[in-house]
Amino acid sequence: MEDPIRIGLAAGWKHVDASKLGKGGTIDTDVLIVGTGAGGGVTADLLSAAGLRVVLIEEGPLRSSSDFRMLESDAYPELYQESAARKTADKAINILQGRCVGGSTTVNWTSSFRTPPEVFDFWQRQFGLQQLSASSMSSWFAVMEHKLWVRPWETPPNANNKVLALGAEKLGFEVGAIKRNVKGCWNLGYCGMGCPTNAKQSMLLTTIPAALNRGATLYSRLRAERLRFDGNRISALDCSALQPDGIYPSGRRLLFRARHFVVAGGAIGSPALLIRSSVPDPYRLLGKRTFLHPVVISSALMPDRVDAYAGAPQSIYSDHFLREAPLDGPLGFKLETPPLHPVLYSTTLQGFGEAHAHLMREFTRANVILALLRDGFNPESRGGQVRLGLAGQPVLDYPLGEVIWEAARRALLAMAEIQFAAGARWVNPVHEAAPGYSTWAEAKRGIAELPLKPLICRVVSAHVMGGCGMADAPHRGVVDHRGRHFWLDNLSVHDGSVFPTSLGVNPQLSIYGLAARNASLLAAELSGRPVPAIP
Known part of the structure; x- marks a missing residue:
C-alpha cells in the first residue's frame, strides 16, 4: 500500500525533523502555528490556501501508515503524550492525548458529533457568545463533514x-x-495505534498534506517554549529542538518571527504555553475551567x-x-x-x-x-486548572x-x-x-x-477542553468568539481549549468546525481578500 506521507516527502515537502538540526537559527513567516491536531491542521490548510506563508510546529514525531503496525508497544510511546500515561496531578485520572503530527486525530477512534444545540444556548446565556449557535455553525460543520468524510457507519457493529x-x-x-471520519475503512479496530490503511481522515492525511503541497513548512520534534511580546503584539516564539527520543532538549534552539501566531497545542498544552510566556491575564482565567x-x-x-x-x-x-x-x-x-x-x-x-x-x-x-x-x-x-510543574511542563489539577x-x-x-x-x-x-x-x-x-x-x-x-475559554469580554474569557486573544492583537487560539465548558460529545468535529470558521476569518484579514470556507 502506498504511503502518501513518504510520497510527499520524496516529492519535496518542507519537513524539518528538529532532532537532526546541526545548529539553531531564526525563521520568518506570515503565520506560525503551534500544534498539528484538529485545530492546527484545519488552520494550516485554510491559511496556506489564502496564499500565506505557514509554518507548523509539532512536539511529537512525523509518523505515517508505514510506521503503524497495530502494536501498542510502538504506538503509545511514539504517538501519545507521556506514552499514553499522562495523568492529573493526583494521579486519579488517566488522560489519553496524541503527541505526533496530526495530534489526537491520528490516534482517536473516529467518533464524530456536532456540538449539541443546548451547549451553544448555554454559551450564549453564560458567556455572551451570541455569534455561535447550532444554526450559525451548521454550514461549517457540514463543510468539514464533507471534507473529512464524516459519514454514517453502515457496517454492522462489532x-x-x-x-x-x-x-x-x-x-x-x-x-x-x-x-x-473514515474512507474505505478496513474495519480492523486498531484506530488508536494510527491507521495502517490510510482510511482515517485525520489531519495527518488531509489538511497537513494539503498545506505542505502549497509550500507550508512542518517542524517536528520541536518544543514551543515561550512567546515573546512587546506591548500588545507577539514578536517571536522561542523553541527548543528535542533529541531523537522526543523527550529531552538537544540544545539547539530556533526563533520564529511571524505576522500572526496561532496556538493549537491542545487544552493542556495551549494554556501551558501562554502561562509560560506570562501573557497578560489580569482576571486570572488562563488555565482554569479545563474540562475532561x-x-x-x-x-x-x-x-x-x-x-x-x-x-x-x-x-x-x-x-x-x-x-x-x-x-x-x-x-x-x-x-x-x-x-x-x-x-x-x-x-x-x-x-x-x-x-x-x-x-x-x-x-x-x-x-x-x-x-x-x-x-x-x-x-x-x-473542571480543573492547568499549571506549570517541573521544567515548565504542564500539570492538570482536577x-x-x-x-x-x-x-x-x-x-x-x-x-x-x-x-x-x-x-x-x-x-x-x-x-x-x-x-x-x-x-x-x-x-x-x-x-x-x-x-x-x-x-x-x-x-x-480522552477529551480535554477549556483553559483558554471564549467569552464576550475579557473578565469572562481568554479569547473572543473568533479565538482572538483579548490582550494581544496578533495571537489566536484554535483548538478545544477555547470551549467554555465540556461538550457532552466527542470533541473533534466541534474543533474542526470552529477552527474552520475562525481560520477563514483570520485568512481574510491577513490576506486582505475574502477566502472560501474550505479549499
Missing part, C-alpha cells in the same frame, strides 16, 4: 458495541449510530467471545442519560464503548495478582462500556467533587443494568473495591454501597 445496543434497547433506552469528560467504566464477561479489539471501535452510543438530565443540574452522561487491546485493558483494569490475571484470561469475552460525564454546566462542576461522584454512581448502575440486560454473566465496575456481580439485583445493591473517591474508582478521559 460484538462489543452490540452489547450496548442490545442491552439499552431491551431497557427502552434510545441508542444511535456514530458517524465516523471524566469517564467511569463498567466491564462485563459475556457468554460468548466478544473480541473487542476487532472492528470499528465506537459505532453505537446512547444519549438517554444526557437527555433526561437538566443541563445545569446533576451531571448527565453519554454511553459509548471503547476498543480493548491487551495493554490498554490490563493497565486500566482494577486488581492485582491472581484476581487481575483471572480477568485477563477472560479477555476475549470482555465487554466494556464507558460513561462520559458532562461537566462544566452545573455550578459545582468547575478535583473530583461530590457532583462528579454522584453522577459516577448513577453511570455505573446504568451500565451494569445494560450489560445484564444484554446477557452478561458477570459485571464488574472498574473499581478497586468492587467484587464483581452475577446478577443485576446484586450489582444494584453493591454499586449503591461502593466508596467513590480518587484512585479507588478508576477515572479516565
Whole structure:
C-alpha cells in the first residue's frame, strides 16, 4: 500500500525533523502555528490556501501508515503524550492525548458529533457568545463533514458495541449510530495505534498534506517554549529542538518571527504555553475551567467471545442519560464503548495478582462500556486548572467533587443494568473495591454501597477542553468568539481549549468546525481578500 506521507516527502515537502538540526537559527513567516491536531491542521490548510506563508510546529514525531503496525508497544510511546500515561496531578485520572503530527486525530477512534444545540444556548446565556449557535455553525460543520468524510457507519457493529445496543434497547433506552471520519475503512479496530490503511481522515492525511503541497513548512520534534511580546503584539516564539527520543532538549534552539501566531497545542498544552510566556491575564482565567469528560467504566464477561479489539471501535452510543438530565443540574452522561487491546485493558483494569490475571484470561469475552460525564454546566462542576510543574511542563489539577461522584454512581448502575440486560454473566465496575456481580439485583445493591473517591474508582478521559475559554469580554474569557486573544492583537487560539465548558460529545468535529470558521476569518484579514470556507 502506498504511503502518501513518504510520497510527499520524496516529492519535496518542507519537513524539518528538529532532532537532526546541526545548529539553531531564526525563521520568518506570515503565520506560525503551534500544534498539528484538529485545530492546527484545519488552520494550516485554510491559511496556506489564502496564499500565506505557514509554518507548523509539532512536539511529537512525523509518523505515517508505514510506521503503524497495530502494536501498542510502538504506538503509545511514539504517538501519545507521556506514552499514553499522562495523568492529573493526583494521579486519579488517566488522560489519553496524541503527541505526533496530526495530534489526537491520528490516534482517536473516529467518533464524530456536532456540538449539541443546548451547549451553544448555554454559551450564549453564560458567556455572551451570541455569534455561535447550532444554526450559525451548521454550514461549517457540514463543510468539514464533507471534507473529512464524516459519514454514517453502515457496517454492522462489532460484538462489543452490540452489547450496548442490545442491552439499552431491551431497557427502552434510545441508542444511535456514530458517524465516523473514515474512507474505505478496513474495519480492523486498531484506530488508536494510527491507521495502517490510510482510511482515517485525520489531519495527518488531509489538511497537513494539503498545506505542505502549497509550500507550508512542518517542524517536528520541536518544543514551543515561550512567546515573546512587546506591548500588545507577539514578536517571536522561542523553541527548543528535542533529541531523537522526543523527550529531552538537544540544545539547539530556533526563533520564529511571524505576522500572526496561532496556538493549537491542545487544552493542556495551549494554556501551558501562554502561562509560560506570562501573557497578560489580569482576571486570572488562563488555565482554569479545563474540562475532561471524566469517564467511569463498567466491564462485563459475556457468554460468548466478544473480541473487542476487532472492528470499528465506537459505532453505537446512547444519549438517554444526557437527555433526561437538566443541563445545569446533576451531571448527565453519554454511553459509548471503547476498543480493548491487551495493554490498554490490563493497565486500566482494577486488581492485582491472581484476581487481575483471572480477568485477563477472560479477555476475549470482555465487554466494556464507558460513561462520559458532562461537566462544566452545573455550578459545582468547575473542571480543573492547568499549571506549570517541573521544567515548565504542564500539570492538570482536577478535583473530583461530590457532583462528579454522584453522577459516577448513577453511570455505573446504568451500565451494569445494560450489560445484564444484554446477557452478561458477570459485571464488574472498574473499581478497586468492587467484587464483581452475577446478577443485576446484586450489582444494584453493591454499586449503591461502593466508596467513590480518587484512585479507588478508576477515572479516565480522552477529551480535554477549556483553559483558554471564549467569552464576550475579557473578565469572562481568554479569547473572543473568533479565538482572538483579548490582550494581544496578533495571537489566536484554535483548538478545544477555547470551549467554555465540556461538550457532552466527542470533541473533534466541534474543533474542526470552529477552527474552520475562525481560520477563514483570520485568512481574510491577513490576506486582505475574502477566502472560501474550505479549499
